[in-house]
Amino acid sequence: xxxxxxxxxALADPSRRFLLDLLFKRDGRTLTELxxxxxxxxxxxxxxLRVLERxxxxxxxxxxxxxxxxxxxxxxxMIHDRWIDKYTERRVSALLDLKTELETxxxxxxxxxx
Amino acid sequence: xxxxxxTGIATTQVYEVYIRASAQAIWEAITSPEWxxxxxxxxxVDYELRPGGKYRAHATxxxxxxxxxxxxxxxxxxxxxxxxxxxxxxxxxxxxxxxAEGFTRVTWEIEKVASNFCRLTVVHELEGxxxxxxxxxxxxxxxxxxxxxxxxxxxxxxxxxxxxx
Numbered sequence: 001x002x003x004x005x006x007x008x009x010a011l012a013d014p015s016r017r018f019l020l021d022l023l024f025k026r027d028g029r030t031l032t033e034l035x036x037x038x039x040x041x042x043x044x045x046x047x048x049l050r051v052l053e054r055x056x057x058x059x060x061x062x063x064x065x066x067x068x069x070x071x072x073x074x075x076x077x078m079i080h081d082r083w084i085d086k087y088t089e090r091r092v093s094a095l096l097d098l099k100t101e102l103e104t105x106x107x108x109x110x111x112x113x114x
Numbered sequence: 115x116x117x118x119x120x121t122g123i124a125t126t127q128v129y130e131v132y133i134r135a136s137a138q139a140i141w142e143a144i145t146s147p148e149w150x151x152x153x154x155x156x157x158x159v160d161y162e163l164r165p166g167g168k169y170r171a172h173a174t175x176x177x178x179x180x181x182x183x184x185x186x187x188x189x190x191x192x193x194x195x196x197x198x199x200x201x202x203x204x205x206x207x208x209x210x211x212x213x214a215e216g217f218t219r220v221t222w223e224i225e226k227v228a229s230n231f232c233r234l235t236v237v238h239e240l241e242g243x244x245x246x247x248x249x250x251x252x253x254x255x256x257x258x259x260x261x262x263x264x265x266x267x268x269x270x271x272x273x274x275x276x277x278x279x
Contacts, residue, residue, distance in 0.1 A: 028126055059130045061237070070128035073251075077263035 004082070007075045010055035015040065016048045020057065023071035030066050125243075127251060129236040131266045135273040137224045137232050141197035143269055144222055147172075153272040154265035157186060161202075163194040169202045183207055189217060199223050204238070206246055215243040234269075236262055 010016055015038065022037055023029065035045045049069065052058035056075045060067050133140055143149040147158035150171075157177070160170040171187035178184065189203035200222040206212035219239040226232050240247040252261050272278055 027128070056130060056132070059128050059235070061128060070126070072128060072130045073261075073263040074129055074131045074266055077267050081267060 004079060006055040007057060007079050010052050010057055011076075013048070013051075015044075016052055019045075019048060019052060020071055023058065023069060027070050028061075028063075028068045030068060034069065125240045125247060127238045127240060127247070127262070129238075129262045129266055131234050131270055132227070132231065133234055133270045133273055134231055136230055137197040137226050139273060140224050140232055140234055140269075141200075143273055144200065145196075149272075153268040153278050161194075161200075162191060163196070163200075165192055165194070167191040167194070169204070189220075192219075197224055206249070212245055215245055218243045218246060234266065236266065238262065 011020075018038065019034060022034060031042070031045065031049070034049070035042050038045055040048075049058060053060065057072055059070050059072045061070065062068070135143075143153070145159065145161045145163065147160065150157065150159045155171075155174065155177075157174050158172045160168070160172065162168045167190070169187075169189040169191055170185045173182045173184055173186045177186060186207055188205055188207060191200070191202045193199060193201040202220060203217040204220045205217045206215070218241070221235075221237040221239075223235040223237070224232050225235070238250060240250070249260065250262050268278055
């Protein structure tokens with residue numbers, strides 16, 4: 001149902017990533033709440049939410065009269081397992097180790113008395 | 115926001131996955147120990163599938179070797195409507211701090227969307243259980259395992275391909 005394309009497309013927009021970050025911070029929000037965090041029309045936010053829903057990364061549940069939006073991390077997890085793990089895990093972790101090492105060294109040097 | 119903390123909506127997590135399998139097969143994967151030993155944490159579950167029945171998840175041998183109790187998760191079945199809906203309470207017993215958080219609630223919903231194709235939704239109500247909320251929301255082991263997203267991806271993999279990730 002949800003292909004990788006729709007998930008990549010959903011993630012390929014800063015406003016949509018911002019919406020995901022908002023839901024990551026606090027899940028189960030209404031359109032009105034989400035809208036108040038973006039400088040965008042209600043219609044614009046709705047359009048972005050629809051793309052996120054179609055990709056399966058946002059799911060909605062009804063609670064009384066309200067429609068609440070939840071972050072669904074499963075499709076992102078599957079993208080991670082399929083694309084990130086396979087090609088980059090080793091190289092990325094080597095680079096991250098290097099970054100940590102260099103930054104620690106720089107930090108130690110900055111603390112050295114002149 | 116005040117209403118939210120009252121109803122606990124902000125502490126609810128929702129997970130959804132589409133699986134190429136029958137609703138009955140997914141139901142079995144959730145409720146039978148033969149299946150739960152194949153994916154996720156691979157602990158055997160024990161469900162008494164009636165309201166008021168017990169739910170228990172047993173530790174695997176490596177978990178017991180790490181000093182965990184034999185029953186690592188317990189709860190009470192509130193609703194069992196095979197192969198569509200299962201609702202039960204859910205408490206971690208890995209250590210005293212988790213046990214003290216008490217019971218949360220897990221609802222499994224299986225909905226057929228096409229022939230041999232279903233949507234599985236897990237709704238986890240986590241009011242008053244911040245430790246568990248953190249654990250089920252993300253990976254928490256060095257190996258990148260852990261959490262509902264991982265468990266459900268692995269369940270999908272086992273049901274569709276016959277083997278774990």
